[in-house]
Amino acid sequence: MVIELARRMAASAEGLTLDEMARESGVGRRTAERMRDAVLALYPAAEEVSDPPTKRWRIRGGLSAFEQAPTTTELVELSKAAQGLRAAGEPGRAAALEGLERKLKSAMRSTTLNRLAPDLEALVRAETIAVQAGPRPSADEAVLAEIRQAILAGQPLGFIYSRPGAEARRRSVAPCGVMFGRANYLVAADRESGRIQTFRLDRMSAVRAEDGVAAPPPDFDLQAFASQSFGIYQDEIEDVVLRVTPGGAAEARAWRWHPTQTVEDRPDGGVEVRFRASGMRELAWHLFSWGDQVQIVAPARLKAVMAAELAAAQAALERA
Template structure:
């Protein structure tokens, strides 16, 4: 127990150094799941060991405590499980076709390894390999979308700079690539990757999606990207079950009793509600568009799911339910 308390205090000290604005008592309480008195005792213990800690008051008039950078650098180390998670994330990003993001995260992992003491690095590296092997992580077979890393880097820089871009883009309806001036808002990643933006030339089209693999060239423009008042990318994404945008509708699915527990382990939509029926089946409700993507997912549940609404989704799913039941 004493060792656990010591570990918690060391963790608190490291986080007080990492937080540039410092930590409040409330943040200490939430981070370590303790009451206010315990948080005060933990803070005081760290301040006794590190008297160089700075106390400051924020704009919200709450006191914060910060340990100057470099104070604990030699005490910090990266455990094997954290490195393994980073390496796993790199492989998953590569599997999703997000080469630039994978390279960025791999660079971060490399920097962490570079600052680790050599003896510690030699000790944890075999553990990292063992953890990755235990996870059984492998590239997922099947089709994946491609998007050139150089163009991804150009798009990311345009988003950071807040400027419009000229895309050379070919849609499904018109596959011949043409120039389009787009004000980019962000990128949605999923089975397919899309740029969210507002096209202003050749003709204004409102907020729409541009498939990243269909972009063959990107040119940043000397023009600020304008966003519609009140537009929120997260709220926009929630309108869809996947990434394909269409008018949202009220959705309700009933999962049979034998798969209800499995269905509870899924988060089908950020705003979903759940209801257990008297017979033990599970009813999930949310509001979103993207009926085709919903149908693709529901096929994997076979005849263990019933679409209560909307009727058009039921018509897509029910005639094609797999008679042998849900897939594993």
């Protein structure tokens, strides 16, 4: 744990407070103090940084290659993450992780790399990513580069946005971030109204960072925004109540429905799942996979969306 704390202190430019050390290490404050003292004794480059009303500690200059050598498990997970992105149709992001893997390996001592190589090769062959059916997200490297440049510089982002059945429009927005998932979306604020909107990356073209200043709303939180929806699509937030039959209860308890979820046992052996979310159509699509094991209690709009999707599926089946 002391070595891990040293790594965290070396990885932080501003340093860590005692409270941050305790939280990140999962220990109490007194234990964090003892761990900090051990790091200060082991690493002469460790220093105290004044940050009123607190103090911070960091290690300047980094740690040695021996202390920073990745483990077999870490390298395997990095390789699998790159493999998963490439299989999901994200070659640009996969290439970034593969480049990081090469840099890590090139920085390792040959003796360490030779020792890890057999286990690493065996595990890479023994583990793979199961690719599920679904949309192939698009994250063009040039588009991502422009978005990131605009975010870092606090500049407006201009692009042409095309949607099926609608005329393509030139947009200029204040970029707030990117959500990666079954489809990849730019999250941005309208420069006039300030309203937060989402734009699919594969429908954006002629993407350019523009002159001027355009920052996200000061109180905007990308993670909180993403957590509002069951999937990606954002609309009205609803109180969702689902009842799962006893046959599906075990799976429902282990299922991650939504960050706000509560799961309560029912007298019949089933469970009741509650959460607040938008994206009723995506939720309806997901509920198809549960068959007759889930009953929609609320909201009424989810019932209506589910009924409409069932009717559309039945009509398509009858036309076949």
